[in-house]
Amino acid sequence: MGNDPGCRGAAPDVTVCASAPVRTPGKSDSQSAAAKGGGKGSAAPKCIYTKMVPQPPAENLAMQNGKEREGKGAAYQVMCPGTGRIGVVWIPDGNAPGAPAIDPEVVARQAVDSMKLVGPDIAINPKPGGKGLVGMPVWMAVDQSPTTYGPNSASATAGGVTVTATAKVKSIVWNMDDGTSVTCSGPGTVYRKSFGMKQSPDCGHVYKQTSDSAGGKFKVSATATWAVGWQVAGGGGETGQLTEVRNSQVALTIIESQAVN
Incomplete structure:
Protein backbone atom coordinates (compact mmCIF):
# COMPACT_ATOMS: atom_id res chain seq x y z
CA MET A 1 0.00 0.00 0.00
CA GLY A 2 1.42 3.42 -0.91
CA ASN A 3 1.37 6.73 0.92
CA ASP A 4 -1.28 8.25 -1.33
CA PRO A 5 -4.17 9.47 0.92
CA GLY A 6 -6.60 8.12 -1.66
CA CYS A 7 -5.09 4.63 -1.87
CA ARG A 8 -7.33 1.57 -1.80
CA GLY A 9 -6.93 -2.16 -2.34
CA ALA A 10 -8.81 -4.62 -4.49
CA ALA A 11 -11.97 -6.57 -3.65
CA PRO A 12 -13.03 -8.48 -1.66
CA ASP A 13 -11.19 -6.41 1.01
CA VAL A 14 -11.24 -2.72 0.09
CA THR A 15 -8.71 -0.53 1.88
CA VAL A 16 -8.74 3.23 1.67
CA CYS A 17 -6.45 5.82 3.28
CA ALA A 18 -7.43 9.28 4.38
CA SER A 19 -5.64 12.11 6.12
CA ALA A 20 -7.60 14.10 8.67
CA PRO A 21 -7.64 17.85 7.93
CA VAL A 22 -5.22 20.29 9.52
CA ARG A 23 -6.27 21.39 12.99
CA THR A 24 -5.37 24.86 14.23
CA PRO A 25 -5.61 25.23 18.04
CA GLY A 26 -7.84 28.01 19.30
CA LYS A 27 -5.17 29.51 21.59
CA SER A 28 -1.59 30.51 20.89
CA ASP A 29 -0.43 28.74 24.06
CA SER A 30 -2.09 25.42 23.25
CA GLN A 31 -1.13 22.38 21.28
CA SER A 32 -2.64 19.04 20.43
CA ALA A 33 -0.72 16.03 21.68
CA ALA A 34 -0.86 14.64 18.14
CA ALA A 35 0.91 17.77 16.89
CA LYS A 36 3.73 17.87 19.45
CA GLY A 37 6.99 18.63 17.77
CA GLY A 38 5.22 19.57 14.57
CA GLY A 39 4.30 23.14 15.45
CA LYS A 40 0.96 24.82 14.99
CA GLY A 41 -1.12 23.60 12.10
CA SER A 42 0.35 20.10 12.05
CA ALA A 43 -1.87 17.49 10.39
CA ALA A 44 -3.74 14.98 12.50
CA PRO A 45 -2.55 11.35 12.23
CA LYS A 46 -3.35 9.43 9.03
CA CYS A 47 -6.03 6.76 9.38
CA ILE A 48 -6.50 3.63 7.26
CA TYR A 49 -9.99 2.31 6.46
CA THR A 50 -10.60 -1.30 5.44
CA LYS A 51 -14.02 -2.49 4.27
CA MET A 52 -15.09 -5.44 6.39
CA VAL A 53 -15.69 -8.67 4.45
CA PRO A 54 -17.94 -10.21 5.47
CA GLN A 55 -19.90 -7.30 6.96
CA PRO A 56 -20.84 -7.45 10.66
CA PRO A 57 -24.26 -8.96 11.46
CA ALA A 58 -27.30 -6.68 11.22
CA GLU A 59 -27.62 -6.44 15.01
CA ASN A 60 -24.11 -4.94 15.31
CA LEU A 61 -24.36 -1.37 16.67
CA ALA A 62 -22.16 0.06 13.91
CA MET A 63 -24.52 -1.44 11.31
CA GLN A 64 -27.65 -0.28 13.09
CA ASN A 65 -26.45 3.26 13.78
CA GLY A 66 -24.94 3.67 10.31
CA LYS A 67 -28.10 2.64 8.50
CA GLU A 68 -30.20 4.92 10.67
CA ARG A 69 -27.96 7.93 9.98
CA GLU A 70 -26.77 7.40 6.43
CA GLY A 71 -28.88 4.74 4.71
CA LYS A 72 -27.02 2.51 2.26
CA GLY A 73 -23.34 1.94 2.91
CA ALA A 74 -20.89 -0.45 4.55
CA ALA A 75 -18.92 -0.96 7.77
CA TYR A 76 -15.18 -0.22 7.67
CA GLN A 77 -12.47 -0.93 10.21
CA VAL A 78 -10.50 2.24 11.00
CA MET A 79 -6.90 2.15 12.26
CA CYS A 80 -4.92 5.29 13.16
CA PRO A 81 -1.27 4.26 13.64
CA GLY A 82 -0.38 7.61 15.17
CA THR A 83 -2.80 7.18 18.07
CA GLY A 84 -3.32 3.42 18.22
CA ARG A 85 -7.06 3.90 17.69
CA ILE A 86 -8.95 0.95 16.20
CA GLY A 87 -12.68 0.91 15.61
CA VAL A 88 -15.53 0.36 13.20
CA VAL A 89 -17.28 3.15 11.30
CA TRP A 90 -20.15 3.24 8.83
CA ILE A 91 -19.37 4.78 5.44
CA PRO A 92 -22.32 5.71 3.20
CA ASP A 93 -22.42 4.76 -0.47
CA GLY A 94 -21.62 7.46 -3.00
CA ASN A 95 -18.45 8.81 -1.40
CA ALA A 96 -15.30 9.16 -3.48
CA PRO A 97 -13.88 5.60 -4.02
CA GLY A 98 -15.26 4.42 -0.69
CA ALA A 99 -13.26 6.99 1.27
CA PRO A 100 -15.06 8.17 4.39
CA ALA A 101 -16.30 11.75 4.37
CA ILE A 102 -15.94 12.11 8.13
CA ASP A 103 -13.68 10.54 10.74
CA PRO A 104 -15.22 10.68 14.23
CA GLU A 105 -11.89 11.70 15.77
CA VAL A 106 -11.89 14.80 13.56
CA VAL A 107 -15.42 15.59 14.80
CA ALA A 108 -14.22 15.03 18.39
CA ARG A 109 -11.49 17.62 17.86
CA GLN A 110 -14.11 20.07 16.64
CA ALA A 111 -16.04 19.47 19.86
CA VAL A 112 -12.88 20.14 21.88
CA ASP A 113 -12.22 23.36 19.97
CA SER A 114 -15.71 24.58 20.87
CA MET A 115 -14.92 24.18 24.59
CA LYS A 116 -12.46 27.13 24.38
CA LEU A 117 -10.03 25.51 26.81
CA VAL A 118 -7.38 27.92 28.15
CA GLY A 119 -4.37 27.84 30.44
CA PRO A 120 -4.64 27.33 34.20
Missing part, protein backbone atom coordinates in the same frame (compact mmCIF):
# COMPACT_ATOMS: atom_id res chain seq x y z
CA ASP A 121 -6.12 30.17 36.29
CA ILE A 122 -3.15 30.46 38.64
CA ALA A 123 -3.70 31.16 42.35
CA ILE A 124 -0.19 31.29 43.85
CA ASN A 125 1.22 32.59 47.13
CA PRO A 126 3.19 34.80 47.32
CA LYS A 127 0.99 36.68 44.89
CA PRO A 128 2.39 38.21 41.69
CA GLY A 129 3.26 41.84 42.48
CA GLY A 130 4.21 40.98 46.04
CA LYS A 131 7.45 39.56 47.45
CA GLY A 132 8.33 36.13 48.76
CA LEU A 133 11.29 35.03 50.82
CA VAL A 134 14.09 32.59 50.21
CA GLY A 135 13.44 29.45 52.27
CA MET A 136 9.74 30.16 52.79
CA PRO A 137 7.01 27.93 51.28
CA VAL A 138 5.35 28.82 48.00
CA TRP A 139 1.78 27.51 47.57
CA MET A 140 0.75 26.68 43.99
CA ALA A 141 -2.89 26.19 43.09
CA VAL A 142 -5.36 26.87 40.28
CA ASP A 143 -8.96 28.00 40.37
CA GLN A 144 -11.32 25.46 38.82
CA SER A 145 -13.70 26.37 36.01
CA PRO A 146 -14.96 24.47 32.93
CA THR A 147 -12.50 26.24 30.61
CA THR A 148 -9.44 26.26 32.90
CA TYR A 149 -9.71 22.91 34.70
CA GLY A 150 -12.89 21.05 33.76
CA PRO A 151 -14.84 18.95 33.56
CA ASN A 152 -16.07 20.39 30.27
CA SER A 153 -18.30 18.69 27.70
CA ALA A 154 -19.33 19.58 24.17
CA SER A 155 -20.75 17.89 21.09
CA ALA A 156 -20.11 18.40 17.39
CA THR A 157 -21.80 17.04 14.27
CA ALA A 158 -20.42 16.67 10.76
CA GLY A 159 -21.55 14.51 7.87
CA GLY A 160 -24.20 12.83 9.99
CA VAL A 161 -21.68 11.86 12.69
CA THR A 162 -22.27 13.30 16.18
CA VAL A 163 -19.52 13.04 18.78
CA THR A 164 -19.61 14.10 22.43
CA ALA A 165 -16.30 14.87 24.15
CA THR A 166 -15.56 15.39 27.85
CA ALA A 167 -12.33 17.03 29.03
CA LYS A 168 -10.68 17.42 32.44
CA VAL A 169 -7.19 18.38 33.58
CA LYS A 170 -5.19 15.28 34.52
CA SER A 171 -2.05 16.96 35.87
CA ILE A 172 -0.25 20.29 36.04
CA VAL A 173 3.52 20.71 35.76
CA TRP A 174 4.87 23.85 37.41
CA ASN A 175 8.21 25.13 36.06
CA MET A 176 9.59 27.31 38.86
CA ASP A 177 12.31 28.98 36.72
CA ASP A 178 15.04 28.02 39.19
CA GLY A 179 15.95 24.77 37.45
CA THR A 180 13.23 22.74 39.15
CA SER A 181 9.69 21.65 38.31
CA VAL A 182 6.80 20.30 40.40
CA THR A 183 4.12 17.94 39.07
CA CYS A 184 0.74 18.16 40.81
CA SER A 185 -2.03 15.65 40.12
CA GLY A 186 -4.75 17.95 41.48
CA PRO A 187 -5.59 21.67 41.53
CA GLY A 188 -3.54 22.34 44.67
CA THR A 189 -4.64 24.16 47.82
CA VAL A 190 -5.26 27.91 47.76
CA TYR A 191 -3.29 29.62 50.54
CA ARG A 192 -5.06 31.26 53.50
CA LYS A 193 -3.46 33.40 56.21
CA SER A 194 -4.49 30.87 58.85
CA PHE A 195 -2.00 28.41 57.31
CA GLY A 196 0.90 30.58 58.52
CA MET A 197 4.31 29.31 57.41
CA LYS A 198 3.23 25.73 56.72
CA GLN A 199 4.11 24.11 53.43
CA SER A 200 1.37 23.23 50.95
CA PRO A 201 0.06 19.71 51.57
CA ASP A 202 -0.21 18.85 47.88
CA CYS A 203 1.48 21.39 45.59
CA GLY A 204 4.31 23.55 46.92
CA HIS A 205 7.89 24.69 46.46
CA VAL A 206 10.69 26.41 48.39
CA TYR A 207 13.11 28.76 46.64
CA LYS A 208 16.75 28.51 47.73
CA GLN A 209 17.89 31.63 45.86
CA THR A 210 16.59 35.08 45.08
CA SER A 211 14.94 36.00 41.81
CA ASP A 212 17.92 38.28 41.07
CA SER A 213 19.43 35.15 39.54
CA ALA A 214 16.60 35.17 37.01
CA GLY A 215 16.73 38.84 36.07
CA GLY A 216 14.65 40.08 38.99
CA LYS A 217 11.62 37.79 38.71
CA PHE A 218 11.02 34.08 38.46
CA LYS A 219 8.78 33.38 35.48
CA VAL A 220 6.63 30.54 36.82
CA SER A 221 4.69 28.53 34.23
CA ALA A 222 1.85 26.09 34.83
CA THR A 223 1.31 23.54 32.04
CA ALA A 224 -1.96 21.61 32.26
CA THR A 225 -2.49 18.29 30.49
CA TRP A 226 -6.15 17.65 29.65
CA ALA A 227 -7.49 14.13 29.21
CA VAL A 228 -10.32 14.06 26.68
CA GLY A 229 -12.64 11.12 26.19
CA TRP A 230 -15.04 11.06 23.25
CA GLN A 231 -17.87 8.84 22.02
CA VAL A 232 -19.96 8.67 18.87
CA ALA A 233 -23.63 9.26 19.71
CA GLY A 234 -26.04 6.37 19.48
CA GLY A 235 -25.23 4.20 22.47
CA GLY A 236 -22.32 1.78 22.22
CA GLY A 237 -20.75 3.89 19.47
CA GLU A 238 -17.03 4.20 18.78
CA THR A 239 -14.94 5.80 21.53
CA GLY A 240 -11.48 7.31 21.78
CA GLN A 241 -9.06 9.41 23.83
CA LEU A 242 -7.30 12.69 23.09
CA THR A 243 -4.80 14.83 24.99
CA GLU A 244 -4.72 18.63 25.05
CA VAL A 245 -2.09 20.92 26.62
CA ARG A 246 -2.56 24.49 27.88
CA ASN A 247 -0.09 26.87 29.59
CA SER A 248 -0.15 30.00 31.77
CA GLN A 249 2.58 32.12 33.37
CA VAL A 250 3.06 34.47 36.33
CA ALA A 251 6.13 36.31 37.65
CA LEU A 252 7.34 36.08 41.27
CA THR A 253 9.82 38.23 43.17
CA ILE A 254 11.82 36.31 45.77
CA ILE A 255 14.22 38.18 48.11
CA GLU A 256 16.46 37.42 51.07
CA SER A 257 14.70 37.68 54.44
CA GLN A 258 17.14 40.26 55.86
CA ALA A 259 16.24 42.61 53.02
CA VAL A 260 12.72 43.08 54.39
CA ASN A 261 12.17 46.30 56.39
Whole structure:
Protein backbone atom coordinates (compact mmCIF):
# COMPACT_ATOMS: atom_id res chain seq x y z
CA MET A 1 0.00 0.00 0.00
CA GLY A 2 1.42 3.42 -0.91
CA ASN A 3 1.37 6.73 0.92
CA ASP A 4 -1.28 8.25 -1.33
CA PRO A 5 -4.17 9.47 0.92
CA GLY A 6 -6.60 8.12 -1.66
CA CYS A 7 -5.09 4.63 -1.87
CA ARG A 8 -7.33 1.57 -1.80
CA GLY A 9 -6.93 -2.16 -2.34
CA ALA A 10 -8.81 -4.62 -4.49
CA ALA A 11 -11.97 -6.57 -3.65
CA PRO A 12 -13.03 -8.48 -1.66
CA ASP A 13 -11.19 -6.41 1.01
CA VAL A 14 -11.24 -2.72 0.09
CA THR A 15 -8.71 -0.53 1.88
CA VAL A 16 -8.74 3.23 1.67
CA CYS A 17 -6.45 5.82 3.28
CA ALA A 18 -7.43 9.28 4.38
CA SER A 19 -5.64 12.11 6.12
CA ALA A 20 -7.60 14.10 8.67
CA PRO A 21 -7.64 17.85 7.93
CA VAL A 22 -5.22 20.29 9.52
CA ARG A 23 -6.27 21.39 12.99
CA THR A 24 -5.37 24.86 14.23
CA PRO A 25 -5.61 25.23 18.04
CA GLY A 26 -7.84 28.01 19.30
CA LYS A 27 -5.17 29.51 21.59
CA SER A 28 -1.59 30.51 20.89
CA ASP A 29 -0.43 28.74 24.06
CA SER A 30 -2.09 25.42 23.25
CA GLN A 31 -1.13 22.38 21.28
CA SER A 32 -2.64 19.04 20.43
CA ALA A 33 -0.72 16.03 21.68
CA ALA A 34 -0.86 14.64 18.14
CA ALA A 35 0.91 17.77 16.89
CA LYS A 36 3.73 17.87 19.45
CA GLY A 37 6.99 18.63 17.77
CA GLY A 38 5.22 19.57 14.57
CA GLY A 39 4.30 23.14 15.45
CA LYS A 40 0.96 24.82 14.99
CA GLY A 41 -1.12 23.60 12.10
CA SER A 42 0.35 20.10 12.05
CA ALA A 43 -1.87 17.49 10.39
CA ALA A 44 -3.74 14.98 12.50
CA PRO A 45 -2.55 11.35 12.23
CA LYS A 46 -3.35 9.43 9.03
CA CYS A 47 -6.03 6.76 9.38
CA ILE A 48 -6.50 3.63 7.26
CA TYR A 49 -9.99 2.31 6.46
CA THR A 50 -10.60 -1.30 5.44
CA LYS A 51 -14.02 -2.49 4.27
CA MET A 52 -15.09 -5.44 6.39
CA VAL A 53 -15.69 -8.67 4.45
CA PRO A 54 -17.94 -10.21 5.47
CA GLN A 55 -19.90 -7.30 6.96
CA PRO A 56 -20.84 -7.45 10.66
CA PRO A 57 -24.26 -8.96 11.46
CA ALA A 58 -27.30 -6.68 11.22
CA GLU A 59 -27.62 -6.44 15.01
CA ASN A 60 -24.11 -4.94 15.31
CA LEU A 61 -24.36 -1.37 16.67
CA ALA A 62 -22.16 0.06 13.91
CA MET A 63 -24.52 -1.44 11.31
CA GLN A 64 -27.65 -0.28 13.09
CA ASN A 65 -26.45 3.26 13.78
CA GLY A 66 -24.94 3.67 10.31
CA LYS A 67 -28.10 2.64 8.50
CA GLU A 68 -30.20 4.92 10.67
CA ARG A 69 -27.96 7.93 9.98
CA GLU A 70 -26.77 7.40 6.43
CA GLY A 71 -28.88 4.74 4.71
CA LYS A 72 -27.02 2.51 2.26
CA GLY A 73 -23.34 1.94 2.91
CA ALA A 74 -20.89 -0.45 4.55
CA ALA A 75 -18.92 -0.96 7.77
CA TYR A 76 -15.18 -0.22 7.67
CA GLN A 77 -12.47 -0.93 10.21
CA VAL A 78 -10.50 2.24 11.00
CA MET A 79 -6.90 2.15 12.26
CA CYS A 80 -4.92 5.29 13.16
CA PRO A 81 -1.27 4.26 13.64
CA GLY A 82 -0.38 7.61 15.17
CA THR A 83 -2.80 7.18 18.07
CA GLY A 84 -3.32 3.42 18.22
CA ARG A 85 -7.06 3.90 17.69
CA ILE A 86 -8.95 0.95 16.20
CA GLY A 87 -12.68 0.91 15.61
CA VAL A 88 -15.53 0.36 13.20
CA VAL A 89 -17.28 3.15 11.30
CA TRP A 90 -20.15 3.24 8.83
CA ILE A 91 -19.37 4.78 5.44
CA PRO A 92 -22.32 5.71 3.20
CA ASP A 93 -22.42 4.76 -0.47
CA GLY A 94 -21.62 7.46 -3.00
CA ASN A 95 -18.45 8.81 -1.40
CA ALA A 96 -15.30 9.16 -3.48
CA PRO A 97 -13.88 5.60 -4.02
CA GLY A 98 -15.26 4.42 -0.69
CA ALA A 99 -13.26 6.99 1.27
CA PRO A 100 -15.06 8.17 4.39
CA ALA A 101 -16.30 11.75 4.37
CA ILE A 102 -15.94 12.11 8.13
CA ASP A 103 -13.68 10.54 10.74
CA PRO A 104 -15.22 10.68 14.23
CA GLU A 105 -11.89 11.70 15.77
CA VAL A 106 -11.89 14.80 13.56
CA VAL A 107 -15.42 15.59 14.80
CA ALA A 108 -14.22 15.03 18.39
CA ARG A 109 -11.49 17.62 17.86
CA GLN A 110 -14.11 20.07 16.64
CA ALA A 111 -16.04 19.47 19.86
CA VAL A 112 -12.88 20.14 21.88
CA ASP A 113 -12.22 23.36 19.97
CA SER A 114 -15.71 24.58 20.87
CA MET A 115 -14.92 24.18 24.59
CA LYS A 116 -12.46 27.13 24.38
CA LEU A 117 -10.03 25.51 26.81
CA VAL A 118 -7.38 27.92 28.15
CA GLY A 119 -4.37 27.84 30.44
CA PRO A 120 -4.64 27.33 34.20
CA ASP A 121 -6.12 30.17 36.29
CA ILE A 122 -3.15 30.46 38.64
CA ALA A 123 -3.70 31.16 42.35
CA ILE A 124 -0.19 31.29 43.85
CA ASN A 125 1.22 32.59 47.13
CA PRO A 126 3.19 34.80 47.32
CA LYS A 127 0.99 36.68 44.89
CA PRO A 128 2.39 38.21 41.69
CA GLY A 129 3.26 41.84 42.48
CA GLY A 130 4.21 40.98 46.04
CA LYS A 131 7.45 39.56 47.45
CA GLY A 132 8.33 36.13 48.76
CA LEU A 133 11.29 35.03 50.82
CA VAL A 134 14.09 32.59 50.21
CA GLY A 135 13.44 29.45 52.27
CA MET A 136 9.74 30.16 52.79
CA PRO A 137 7.01 27.93 51.28
CA VAL A 138 5.35 28.82 48.00
CA TRP A 139 1.78 27.51 47.57
CA MET A 140 0.75 26.68 43.99
CA ALA A 141 -2.89 26.19 43.09
CA VAL A 142 -5.36 26.87 40.28
CA ASP A 143 -8.96 28.00 40.37
CA GLN A 144 -11.32 25.46 38.82
CA SER A 145 -13.70 26.37 36.01
CA PRO A 146 -14.96 24.47 32.93
CA THR A 147 -12.50 26.24 30.61
CA THR A 148 -9.44 26.26 32.90
CA TYR A 149 -9.71 22.91 34.70
CA GLY A 150 -12.89 21.05 33.76
CA PRO A 151 -14.84 18.95 33.56
CA ASN A 152 -16.07 20.39 30.27
CA SER A 153 -18.30 18.69 27.70
CA ALA A 154 -19.33 19.58 24.17
CA SER A 155 -20.75 17.89 21.09
CA ALA A 156 -20.11 18.40 17.39
CA THR A 157 -21.80 17.04 14.27
CA ALA A 158 -20.42 16.67 10.76
CA GLY A 159 -21.55 14.51 7.87
CA GLY A 160 -24.20 12.83 9.99
CA VAL A 161 -21.68 11.86 12.69
CA THR A 162 -22.27 13.30 16.18
CA VAL A 163 -19.52 13.04 18.78
CA THR A 164 -19.61 14.10 22.43
CA ALA A 165 -16.30 14.87 24.15
CA THR A 166 -15.56 15.39 27.85
CA ALA A 167 -12.33 17.03 29.03
CA LYS A 168 -10.68 17.42 32.44
CA VAL A 169 -7.19 18.38 33.58
CA LYS A 170 -5.19 15.28 34.52
CA SER A 171 -2.05 16.96 35.87
CA ILE A 172 -0.25 20.29 36.04
CA VAL A 173 3.52 20.71 35.76
CA TRP A 174 4.87 23.85 37.41
CA ASN A 175 8.21 25.13 36.06
CA MET A 176 9.59 27.31 38.86
CA ASP A 177 12.31 28.98 36.72
CA ASP A 178 15.04 28.02 39.19
CA GLY A 179 15.95 24.77 37.45
CA THR A 180 13.23 22.74 39.15
CA SER A 181 9.69 21.65 38.31
CA VAL A 182 6.80 20.30 40.40
CA THR A 183 4.12 17.94 39.07
CA CYS A 184 0.74 18.16 40.81
CA SER A 185 -2.03 15.65 40.12
CA GLY A 186 -4.75 17.95 41.48
CA PRO A 187 -5.59 21.67 41.53
CA GLY A 188 -3.54 22.34 44.67
CA THR A 189 -4.64 24.16 47.82
CA VAL A 190 -5.26 27.91 47.76
CA TYR A 191 -3.29 29.62 50.54
CA ARG A 192 -5.06 31.26 53.50
CA LYS A 193 -3.46 33.40 56.21
CA SER A 194 -4.49 30.87 58.85
CA PHE A 195 -2.00 28.41 57.31
CA GLY A 196 0.90 30.58 58.52
CA MET A 197 4.31 29.31 57.41
CA LYS A 198 3.23 25.73 56.72
CA GLN A 199 4.11 24.11 53.43
CA SER A 200 1.37 23.23 50.95
CA PRO A 201 0.06 19.71 51.57
CA ASP A 202 -0.21 18.85 47.88
CA CYS A 203 1.48 21.39 45.59
CA GLY A 204 4.31 23.55 46.92
CA HIS A 205 7.89 24.69 46.46
CA VAL A 206 10.69 26.41 48.39
CA TYR A 207 13.11 28.76 46.64
CA LYS A 208 16.75 28.51 47.73
CA GLN A 209 17.89 31.63 45.86
CA THR A 210 16.59 35.08 45.08
CA SER A 211 14.94 36.00 41.81
CA ASP A 212 17.92 38.28 41.07
CA SER A 213 19.43 35.15 39.54
CA ALA A 214 16.60 35.17 37.01
CA GLY A 215 16.73 38.84 36.07
CA GLY A 216 14.65 40.08 38.99
CA LYS A 217 11.62 37.79 38.71
CA PHE A 218 11.02 34.08 38.46
CA LYS A 219 8.78 33.38 35.48
CA VAL A 220 6.63 30.54 36.82
CA SER A 221 4.69 28.53 34.23
CA ALA A 222 1.85 26.09 34.83
CA THR A 223 1.31 23.54 32.04
CA ALA A 224 -1.96 21.61 32.26
CA THR A 225 -2.49 18.29 30.49
CA TRP A 226 -6.15 17.65 29.65
CA ALA A 227 -7.49 14.13 29.21
CA VAL A 228 -10.32 14.06 26.68
CA GLY A 229 -12.64 11.12 26.19
CA TRP A 230 -15.04 11.06 23.25
CA GLN A 231 -17.87 8.84 22.02
CA VAL A 232 -19.96 8.67 18.87
CA ALA A 233 -23.63 9.26 19.71
CA GLY A 234 -26.04 6.37 19.48
CA GLY A 235 -25.23 4.20 22.47
CA GLY A 236 -22.32 1.78 22.22
CA GLY A 237 -20.75 3.89 19.47
CA GLU A 238 -17.03 4.20 18.78
CA THR A 239 -14.94 5.80 21.53
CA GLY A 240 -11.48 7.31 21.78
CA GLN A 241 -9.06 9.41 23.83
CA LEU A 242 -7.30 12.69 23.09
CA THR A 243 -4.80 14.83 24.99
CA GLU A 244 -4.72 18.63 25.05
CA VAL A 245 -2.09 20.92 26.62
CA ARG A 246 -2.56 24.49 27.88
CA ASN A 247 -0.09 26.87 29.59
CA SER A 248 -0.15 30.00 31.77
CA GLN A 249 2.58 32.12 33.37
CA VAL A 250 3.06 34.47 36.33
CA ALA A 251 6.13 36.31 37.65
CA LEU A 252 7.34 36.08 41.27
CA THR A 253 9.82 38.23 43.17
CA ILE A 254 11.82 36.31 45.77
CA ILE A 255 14.22 38.18 48.11
CA GLU A 256 16.46 37.42 51.07
CA SER A 257 14.70 37.68 54.44
CA GLN A 258 17.14 40.26 55.86
CA ALA A 259 16.24 42.61 53.02
CA VAL A 260 12.72 43.08 54.39
CA ASN A 261 12.17 46.30 56.39
